[in-house]
Amino acid sequence: RLRKWQERIRTKDAGERNLQFALSEIDRMASALGVPRSVREVASVIYRRALKEDLIRGRSIEGVATSCLYAACRKEGIPRSLEEVAEVSRVDQKEIGRTYRYVAQELSLEMEPVDPKQFVPRFASELDLNEETIAKANEIIDISAEQGLLSGKSPTGFAAAAIYAASLLCNEKKTQREVADVAQVTEVTIRNRYQEQIEAMGFE
Amino acid sequence: MTDPKETINIENVVASTGIGQELDLQSVAMDLEGADYDPEQFPGLVYRTQNPKSAALIFRSGKIVCTGAKSTEDVHESLRIVFDKLRELDIKVEDEPEIVVQNIVTSADLGHQLNLNAIAIGLGLENIEYEPEQFPGLVYRLDGPEVVALLFGSGKLVITGGKEPEDAEKAVDKIVSRLEELGLLE
DNA sequence: GCTTTAAAAAGTAATAT
């Protein structure tokens, strides 16, 4: 009986230590990504729910913690791409993506598709773009998305192309490579999305 | 207007069977031309048929998986070839081993572009998976028939997980009527 | 969970020309 009692305490301690580790990892990654405290809090809440629902069994604590942070960023409207999150995690992008889908499904997070416009402020800031160019990029995203061009496309590539197009239209040109670097997509993707968006906007 | 059901095309049929006899894959690999066997990498021996085109995974237990065929008939034809090849190696094979179709992969075309964002909301975020950052298709799991559909912005789709061709037809009917009642087709 | 096999869908990416 004494043994069982000790084992319970040991398990409880181990569980507590694991939770602390997960939360400190979320904190570390959140800091590295530069997201506000509210995002860390949301990520912590999601992680505790995942723990309660026993979703961590068979998965790494770090993987689940990273996925919760990725989901939290989206929930808070300031998404980070999987690639960006993977850069501050020791778990690879592929595992983060599949763990995120599992957690989102099991906890019924009902994640909405990412709106490309949510990447514009951050990318534009890194490129030192004017308010006018930012507004133009958002307009391009809205109009081309309304015409059905967004289906199946990655939100970062879509946002990057709109920013590139807006920078040309507002005489504040950035090269495809500059935009590609901040959005972490290839120039080929920007070129492809750009062509479709320009056509949708009625330019050409 | 073309009925989407008529655009259904079977792309792959997976089936399992067995010869009811244990096999020494090492010797089969030596005698069977074109056999790929690397037990360190995978326990099954891979044997490809040309006509019809398919790949058979042959296991030590004598169980066999056939994949890549374009129809149930091709599955039987491919396996008949595999059985005969094994018999040529003096391996006893039952006259007509039972062949069970495990999965049928189908493609089809709804004939209209799809707004996957609207469909995700319409079908219910809890019923679908749509992560365009990871994959361009929207994953929709049906209740009956029990299949999984991948919907694309082009209006084309993939239906997988079915055991018979009718499953794909039922699935297309259900998807079309659901999208129509949501007013999301066209 | 992973390993292997086949196949489609469309997007993205890495490499070749």
Add this chain to the structure above:
DNA sequence: ATATTACTTTTTAAAGC
């Protein structure tokens, strides 16, 4: 700058780690 090749998702059995 464009063309190829390759990988992402889903499904399914098999035997073994």
